[in-house]
Amino acid sequence: MKRETTINLLLAAVLLALPLVAAGMGEPFYVTLATRVVVLALAAVGLNLALGLGGLLSFGHAAFFGLGGYAAGILATHAFNAEPLFAGIPGTTSMPLIWLVAVLVAGLVALPIGAISLRTTGVYFIMITLAFAQMIYYFAISWPAYGGEDGLSIYVRNAFPGINTAQPLPYFLVCFAVLMAALLLFRLIEGSRFGSALQAARQNGVRLAAVGIPPFKIRLVAFMLSAMITGLAGALYADLNRFVGPSMLSWHMSGELMVLIILGGKGRLFGPVAGAMIFVSLEYVLGGITERWQFFLGLILLGIVLFARGGFLGLVSGKPRHV
Amino acid sequence: MFTALLIEQLLNGLQLGVMLFLMAAGLTLIFGVMGLINLAHGSLYMIGAFACATVAAATGSFWLGLIASLAAAAGVGALIEVAVIRRLYDRDHLDQVLATFALILILSEGARWLFGSFPLYLDIPKLLQGAVPLPGGGQYQLYRLAIIAVGILVAVGLYLLISKTRLGMRIRAGESDREMIGALGVDISTLYTVVFALGAALAGLAGALVGALQSVQVGMGEPVLILAFVVIVIGGIGSIKGALVGAVIVGVVDTMGRFLLPSLLALTMPAAQATTIGAALASMLIYVVMALILAFRPSGLFAAQS
Amino acid sequence: MSEPILEIRDLRKSFNALKATDGVSLDLHPGQIHALIGPNGAGKSTLIHQIAGSLKADSGTIRFLGQDIGGLDMAARARLGLARSFQISSLAQEFSALRNVMLAVQAKEGSSFRFFRQVTADRSLIDPAMTVLERVGLAHRAQISAAELSHGERRQLEIAIALALSPKAFLFDEPMAGMGPESSKQLTAFLDGLRQEAPMLLVEHDMDAVFALADRISVLVYGRIIATGTVDEIRRDPEVRRAYLGEAA
Numbered sequence: 100m101k102r103e104t105t106i107n108l109l110l111a112a113v114l115l116a117l118p119l120v121a122a123g124m125g126e127p128f129y130v131t132l133a134t135r136v137v138v139l140a141l142a143a144v145g146l147n148l149a150l151g152l153g154g155l156l157s158f159g160h161a162a163f164f165g166l167g168g169y170a171a172g173i174l175a176t177h178a179f180n181a182e183p184l185f186a187g188i189p190g191t192t193s194m195p196l197i198w199l200v201a202v203l204v205a206g207l208v209a210l211p212i213g214a215i216s217l218r219t220t221g222v223y224f225i226m227i228t229l230a231f232a233q234m235i236y237y238f239a240i241s242w243p244a245y246g247g248e249d250g251l252s253i254y255v256r257n258a259f260p261g262i263n264t265a266q267p268l269p270y271f272l273v274c275f276a277v278l279m280a281a282l283l284l285f286r287l288i289e290g291s292r293f294g295s296a297l298q299a300a301r302q303n304g305v306r307l308a309a310v311g312i313p314p315f316k317i318r319l320v321a322f323m324l325s326a327m328i329t330g331l332a333g334a335l336y337a338d339l340n341r342f343v344g345p346s347m348l349s350w351h352m353s354g355e356l357m358v359l360i361i362l363g364g365k366g367r368l369f370g371p372v373a374g375a376m377i378f379v380s381l382e383y384v385l386g387g388i389t390e391r392w393q394f395f396l397g398l399i400l401l402g403i404v405l406f407a408r409g410g411f412l413g414l415v416s417g418k419p420r421h422v
Numbered sequence: 423m424f425t426a427l428l429i430e431q432l433l434n435g436l437q438l439g440v441m442l443f444l445m446a447a448g449l450t451l452i453f454g455v456m457g458l459i460n461l462a463h464g465s466l467y468m469i470g471a472f473a474c475a476t477v478a479a480a481t482g483s484f485w486l487g488l489i490a491s492l493a494a495a496a497g498v499g500a501l502i503e504v505a506v507i508r509r510l511y512d513r514d515h516l517d518q519v520l521a522t523f524a525l526i527l528i529l530s531e532g533a534r535w536l537f538g539s540f541p542l543y544l545d546i547p548k549l550l551q552g553a554v555p556l557p558g559g560g561q562y563q564l565y566r567l568a569i570i571a572v573g574i575l576v577a578v579g580l581y582l583l584i585s586k587t588r589l590g591m592r593i594r595a596g597e598s599d600r601e602m603i604g605a606l607g608v609d610i611s612t613l614y615t616v617v618f619a620l621g622a623a624l625a626g627l628a629g630a631l632v633g634a635l636q637s638v639q640v641g642m643g644e645p646v647l648i649l650a651f652v653v654i655v656i657g658g659i660g661s662i663k664g665a666l667v668g669a670v671i672v673g674v675v676d677t678m679g680r681f682l683l684p685s686l687l688a689l690t691m692p693a694a695q696a697t698t699i700g701a702a703l704a705s706m707l708i709y710v711v712m713a714l715i716l717a718f719r720p721s722g723l724f725a726a727q728s
Numbered sequence: 729m730s731e732p733i734l735e736i737r738d739l740r741k742s743f744n745a746l747k748a749t750d751g752v753s754l755d756l757h758p759g760q761i762h763a764l765i766g767p768n769g770a771g772k773s774t775l776i777h778q779i780a781g782s783l784k785a786d787s788g789t790i791r792f793l794g795q796d797i798g799g800l801d802m803a804a805r806a807r808l809g810l811a812r813s814f815q816i817s818s819l820a821q822e823f824s825a826l827r828n829v830m831l832a833v834q835a836k837e838g839s840s841f842r843f844f845r846q847v848t849a850d851r852s853l854i855d856p857a858m859t860v861l862e863r864v865g866l867a868h869r870a871q872i873s874a875a876e877l878s879h880g881e882r883r884q885l886e887i888a889i890a891l892a893l894s895p896k897a898f899l900f901d902e903p904m905a906g907m908g909p910e911s912s913k914q915l916t917a918f919l920d921g922l923r924q925e926a927p928m929l930l931v932e933h934d935m936d937a938v939f940a941l942a943d944r945i946s947v948l949v950y951g952r953i954i955a956t957g958t959v960d961e962i963r964r965d966p967e968v969r970r971a972y973l974g975e976a977a
Contacts, residue, residue: 215716218717219720223716226652229651230652238705241704292840308806311804312803312840357516365516397528397531400524404520405509
């Protein structure tokens with residue numbers, strides 16, 4: 100077995116085992132912390148598809164994360180208040196339905212954003228994706244119907260058939276299962292024809308076009324798929340916190356998702372998972388030591404970017420083998 | 423009366439544009455010469471504002487504060503260029519984004535450490551207090567006019583600096599051909615530090631000037647930074663002229679949108695509804711403008727020849 | 729003579745004051761290798777870029793298989809059967825030689841929007857790709873990443889990718905560039921056999937190769953074609969000798 104595969108399995112096992120132990124010891128806080136890791140990892144898996152495989156440096160994925168969150172919040176609020184959404188369509192508290200809506204909304208919004216942004220490259224792409232995310236952020240703040248600046252509370256966590264999601268551990272397991280499914284999907288896409296074309300688009304878009312595959316279309320579809328996964332994570336995140344607010348849409352969030360990927364290892368299957376584990380642990384440990392934890396987080400991050408290229412998985416499993 | 427209001431709002435738009443130009447000029451200069459995308463540029467804006475507020479409070483002189491803001495922003499800029507930024511010139515944009523994102527965390531939290539979480543306030547200097555009458559009635563704050571004047575002076579100054587001086591020649595050489603400036607015998611790393619410090623000083627100046635109009639607090643640079651990004655994307659990254667034109671477009675469109683959209687909508691719907699919808703739409707307007715411009719000119723209005 | 733596969737009429741392209749392509753007309757006929765020669769900076773690569781679609785012409789028409797392709801992008805032209813190689817090798821550097829060729833097979837064979845079937849187990853991609861690699865003599869290096877191949881091998885891989893597209897015409901931009909005399913000779917022999925598969929527009933500085941291969945030659949100087957003809961006609965043309973061959977000799 101490849102070394103990286105072993106490490107990946109180990110990471111998954113640790114991530115699954117910790118909350119089980121914590122729940123057994125009656126420490127629900129750590130279960131929730133682990134759920135946070137899982138959901139952030141899922142969001143970053145989405146970004147990793149665009150950024151890692153496709154080389155698309157989206158600095159606006161918070162938009163999709165937040166949209167997924169607002170999808171969950173808005174549907175749940177309407178269901179809670181028994182008000183129809185529009186045209187007589189009711190809200191819902193069913194997670195599978197909410198996830199479907201979150202994924203569709205994220206994908207639909209990613210279509211025009213991607214179609215405009217992907218006409219550009221390099222720094223332009225970074226700044227334009229950032230600008231579009233800010234547009235949605237400011238819209239959320241100034242639109243009072245769903246809480247505006249204050250955000251929206253979800254009073255009762257939405258329901259998944261047959262599972263008591265109000266309990267931390269079952270909800271963790273739901274999220275964990277979704278993450279594993281997303282990782283499987285990522286692996287499949289990576290090895291597929293589409294994945295080949297996407298990786299070729301990153302390495303050399305001109306070459307891809309020269310054999311007759313339009314890089315723009317490949318990148319656009321990848322951008323949408325990526326947004327959809329991140330949007331799904333947003334819905335889970337809203338349910339985890341039972342709250343959604345503009346902060347989910349903020350550019351700090353976009354930056355954090357990028358950070359997760361770089362911490363773990365860009366383009367690697369478990370990069371986002373390792374990254375989220377490290378990031379949340381750092382946040383938790385530093386936050387326990389000092390109020391100024393962001394200062395030290397910044398220093399650590401700076402050190403990693405400057406001196407430890409390749410992220411955690413790059414350090415422990417060496418250079419990826421390209422086939 | 424409406425005319426006076428319109429003129430006032432136009433001037434406000436111009437003032438916002440000028441302020442954005444001070445930010446965008448530095449960003450675009452740094453990108454043009456060193457190929458670096460600097461997210462921490464907003465932190466330099468914040469540093470300028472804090473320096474000005476602190477020195478003005480200690481000495482009672484806004485003007486000393488203004489000098490302090492230039493010195494502090496340029497100094498911190500030069501420091502982080504030497505310590506961090508110069509390691510990033512050869513890196514890809516992703517590394518630049520993340521490293522400068524980390525700098526934001528450090529500088530913001532550092533500022534909170536030094537100055538606390540409460541906002542500081544900066545008074546408008548006596549010389550510039552008061553207002554001037556506007557045609558059609560109404561008055562306009564003298565201080566805001568002064569900001570516009572400073573912006574125009576800086577634009578002219580930058581133009582002269584870049585087209586007429588030895589430093590400007592080196593900057594232009596750096597934009598077109600990095601190997602050439604080496605061949606000219608210019609010390610590249612010093613040039614880069616100087617350019618970065620210059621951009622930082624402009625950001626600091628912007629922060630100090632705006633500090634007297636709103637409160638000085640941690641995080642104040644971030645919304646401005648993102649608007650400045652929109653400006654240079656519209657104007658064409660690397661182009662100072664583009665930064666000027668883009669800044670005025672963004673400043674005026676944003677201000678006028680906030681002013682006019684609610685009134686326009688009020689023609690077709692109840693006033694309260696028009697206000698909320700108008701405000702929400704106005705907050706998105708500049709991004710729509712950006713998208714439209716990019717749809718026709720993917721590298722901005724004045725894209726530098728690459 | 730048969731209908732031309734590729735028909736270029738009065739093509740023009742300027743970069744500011746520089747007329748890189750100044751009213752070029754040219755026909756590529758079935759079964760032929762048509763060489764394009766000229767001094768450095770004559771606009772040969774610019775012309776190839778416009779035909780392949782990586783640069784847009786200012787004016788003029790390009791017809792391929794009877795269809796005006798001037799409005800199509802590079803990928804669409806490639807799908808019609810226009811296969812190019814690059815003056816400076818342009819490959820997916822991290823992919824193995826095999827994966828590079830498989831990409832071409834995948835492009836030719838159908839949709840790239842398939843998300844589940846794994847390419848590493850897809851015989852319908854691997855087998856044709858290996859066949860092509862064997863033809864160009866690169867089969868033993870199939871698993872080596874493009875970045876680790878030697879310069880000559882990368883040139884071969886460029887040819888292999890073009891072959892894998894089973895194109896209707898080849899556009900080769902200096903395929904011998906940077907190759908030693910021995911490899912150049914081998915590649916010349918190989919290209920010689922290709923003209924029966926599809927006609928070829930060949931930009932090349934290696935005059936031995938050009939004179940050995942070309943059915944027709946066009947000479948491009950300062951963006952204009954100053955002469956077109958058979959090898960012998962071009963050799964004898966006084967203007968060509970003055971403008972170009974005289975300098976080279």
